[in-house]
Amino acid sequence: MTEHSLWRFSRALYRAINERHTDELDALIDDEVEWAIYGPIDMFPFFGARRGKAAVLDVCRQVADNVRVHRFDRESVMLGVDMAASMMRFSLTALNQNKPISLRLAQFAQFKGGKLSNMRVIVDTFDLVEQALGHPIHLPKIA
Amino acid sequence: MTEHSLWRFSRALYRAINERHTDELDALIDDEVEWAIYGPIDMFPFFGARRGKAAVLDVCRQVADNVRVHRFDRESVMLGVDMAASMMRFSLTALNQNKPISLRLAQFAQFKGGKLSNMRVIVDTFDLVEQALGHPIHLPKIA
Numbered sequence: 001m002t003e004h005s006l007w008r009f010s011r012a013l014y015r016a017i018n019e020r021h022t023d024e025l026d027a028l029i030d031d032e033v034e035w036a037i038y039g040p041i042d043m044f045p046f047f048g049a050r051r052g053k054a055a056v057l058d059v060c061r062q063v064a065d066n067v068r069v070h071r072f073d074r075e076s077v078m079l080g081v082d083m084a085a086s087m088m089r090f091s092l093t094a095l096n097q098n099k100p101i102s103l104r105l106a107q108f109a110q111f112k113g114g115k116l117s118n119m120r121v122i123v124d125t126f127d128l129v130e131q132a133l134g135h136p137i138h139l140p141k142i143a
Numbered sequence: 144m145t146e147h148s149l150w151r152f153s154r155a156l157y158r159a160i161n162e163r164h165t166d167e168l169d170a171l172i173d174d175e176v177e178w179a180i181y182g183p184i185d186m187f188p189f190f191g192a193r194r195g196k197a198a199v200l201d202v203c204r205q206v207a208d209n210v211r212v213h214r215f216d217r218e219s220v221m222l223g224v225d226m227a228a229s230m231m232r233f234s235l236t237a238l239n240q241n242k243p244i245s246l247r248l249a250q251f252a253q254f255k256g257g258k259l260s261n262m263r264v265i266v267d268t269f270d271l272v273e274q275a276l277g278h279p280i281h282l283p284k285i286a
Contacts, residue, residue, distance in 0.1 A: 038247055038267045039267065040269055043282040043284060043285055044285070045284070075251075075263070076226075076263065078223050078226055078227075080221050083221055085219065085221045085249075085251070087228075087251050087263060087265065094285070096285065097285070104181055105265065106228075106230070106249030106251070106265045108218075108219040108228070120218070120219065120230055122230065122247060122266070122267055123265075123267065124181045124265055124266065125267055125268050125269035125270065126182065126183055126268035126271075126272050127181070127182075127268065128269075129269050129282065132285055133282075137272075139185050139186040139272065140186065140276075141186060142186055142240070142275055
């Protein structure tokens with residue numbers, strides 16, 4: 001039984017972010033990859049859509065410039081033949097502010113020949129924004 | 144081949160929200176269900192964690208009081224034996240404000256004997272909050 005592409009990709013992404021090694025990651029991304037992390041790109045320029053390996057490697061380097069990952073837990077994982085979905089919780093430091101951030105997200109990944117061909121990430125963005133600002137945003141009760 | 148529990152549950156949830164029929168939904172929820180929609184509960188009291196069928200039916204009624212679903216698209220779906228993960232996009236109306244809302248979320252569901260036993264939902268909450276407020280929140284660029 002061979003290892004699922006998700007695990008290889010996740011290790012390579014972790015190393016790219018924390019150790020700034022993108023060689024392994026480079027080998028695991030399809031040239032025509034489609035990528036999106038949904039969220040406010042004004043505050044986090046590494047959010048948003050990217051297309052093609054060069055753009056995705058570049059965005060991973062931007063993430064590496066901004067965060068260090070301390071730990072992550074997969075709260076749910078589903079593996080298909082060439083797909084994976086997981087719900088994850090990250091403990092990070094935002095490097096420019098030296099601030100701890102706790103982040104929950106869902107990722108949906110597709111692979112082609114073992115390489116990442118599609119990645120979509122949904123983040124609990126309001127919680128992230130409040131932590132990055134360092135104070136709560138006042139909200140009216142609407143419901 | 145029998146229908147996956149996700150499809151039955153989704154139809155019942157849709158009817159519970161749009162037509163205020165919870166009988167079908169009642170039959171498809173495990174008594175000991177665990178449920179969480181992550182997001183700002185000050186603004187949306189139907190977000191947050193719930194435990195047990197009565198609490199989950201109650202929260203579905205609260206959602207029904209507040210939104211009408213116009214359409215939803217599953218952008219990704221993964222089905223396992225007793226699990227499902229999907230990334231979805233909803234077009235809603237917030238009833239109290241008569242306001243259109245477009246919402247992206249990820250749901251991870253587990254079933255036991257065909258009944259929902261666990262549901263976790265991650266929402267792109269910042270985007271939702273801005274739409275519900277009706278104006279953008281100014282954010283500094285931090286990265």
